[in-house]
Amino acid sequence: xxxxxxxxxxxxxxxxxxxxxxxxxxxxxxxxxxxxxxxxxxxxxxxxxxxxxxxxxxxxxxxxxxxxxxxxxxxxxxxxxxxxxxxxxxxxxxxxxxxxxxxxxxxxxxxxxxxxxxxxxxxxxxxxxxxxxxxxxxxxxxxxxxxxxxxxxxxxxxxxxxxxxxxxxxxxxxxxxxxxxxxxxxxxxxxxxxxxxxxxxxxxxxxxxxxxxxxxxxxxxxxx
Numbered sequence: 097x098x099x100x101x102x103x104x105x106x107x108x109x110x111x112x113x114x115x116x117x118x119x120x121x122x123x124x125x126x127x128x129x130x131x132x133x134x135x136x137x138x139x140x141x142x143x144x145x146x147x148x149x150x151x152x153x154x155x156x157x158x159x160x161x162x163x164x165x166x167x168x169x170x171x172x173x174x175x176x177x178x179x180x181x182x183x184x185x186x187x188x189x190x191x192x193x194x195x196x197x198x199x200x201x202x203x204x205x206x207x208x209x210x211x212x213x214x215x216x217x218x219x220x221x222x223x224x225x226x227x228x229x230x231x232x233x234x235x236x237x238x239x240x241x242x243x244x245x246x247x248x249x250x251x252x253x254x255x256x257x258x259x260x261x262x263x264x265x266x267x268x269x270x271x272x273x274x275x276x277x278x279x280x281x282x283x284x285x286x287x288x289x290x291x292x293x294x295x296x297x298x299x300x301x302x303x304x305x306x307x308x309x310x311x312x313x314x315x316x317x318x319x320x
Contacts (some may be wrong), residue, residue, distance in 0.1 A: 097208050098134070100311055101172075102143040102222070102271055104141075104155055104258065105182065110185065113153045120156060126161070130175055132167025135207040135299045136160045139260040139269070148259070157190075159224075160209055163188075165192070178286070180195045189256075191273060193222050194309035200307030202226055208309060213232030220255065220313035221277050226269035227306040248272070253279020255316075256315040273313065280310075 107116050120138065128136035139157040143150040162168040174180060176187070195208040196217065247272075248257055257272035274280040 097164070099165045099168050100193040100195065100222075101158070101162065101168050101190065102193070103158045103160075103188055105158070105165050105185040106155045106187045106189065107156070107184055108186045112184050112186075116181070116284050119152065119181055121229045123181070126177075126272070128177070130167070132163040132172045133171065134161045134163060137202075137262065139262060140257040142261070155258070157258070158267040159271075160261065161195075161283045168192070175177075177302070187318060190224055191313050191317060192193070192218075192315040196221075196310045196312045198224075198309035200205055200226075200309075201224065201305055206307075211276065212306070217277060217312050219276070220316065221274045221280050221309040222313045223272045223274070223280065224307065224309040224311070225267060225272075226308075229268060230304055231266065248283065251279070251283045253282065277310075 105116070107113050111143045118207040121138065123138050128138070137159045141155045143152045143159055145289065160168060160171070162171075194211070196211050198208060198210060200206070225240040248254065255273040255275060257270060259268065259270050261268045272281075
């Protein structure tokens with residue numbers, strides 16, 4: 097069964113933040129490689145709750161999709177690049193999960209094997225929403241982000257949410273963690289702040305590519 101790891105690096109101090117920023121630039125041009133690693137992304141984050149055009153210099157994110165939990169464990173314990181970057185961090189947070197439901201692509205790839213059993217899940221649910229924003233629509237999109245982000249920040253049942261990205265302003269995603277599927281569905285389908293954003297997405301065709309993935313969360317790591 098595929099295994100998902102999402103980690104946030106929390107970095108303190110000007111010197112450490114400067115080193116992390118420089119290393120991020122280096123890592124961006126060097127694809128992550130490890131035994132059992134199927135898909136990986138090293139990501140920057142937005143300021144505040146992450147829904148900002150300004151970066152959060154003290155927080156970075158790593159997304160990894162693995163062929164097994166054992167492969168992920170070996171990577172975090174032994175990979176030299178991971179250990180070098182993580183040595184700059186004061187703390188980590190994130191979660192481990194398995195793919196559940198989803199659609200769309202990330203950089204024209206769909207690497208997930210989704211659960212086809214249709215068995216109910218009562219535990220925490222994690223979500224990836226990811227999109228490539230049309231250059232012609234970038235200004236309009238970011239003008240609408242503040243009102244939408246206020247809605248998710250105050251949503252009942254939300255444990256954590258952070259905006260992340262590969263390319264500032266154009267390649268964006270949100271990683272969020274919810275207490276259960278009922279809380280997520282209440283936001284996705286009935287939130288007054290979320291519905292207008294969905295309508296405008298269709299109206300203005302903001303995205304050239306998008307992905308939405310739900311994950312069954314097996315373990316929550318650290319604190320935010």
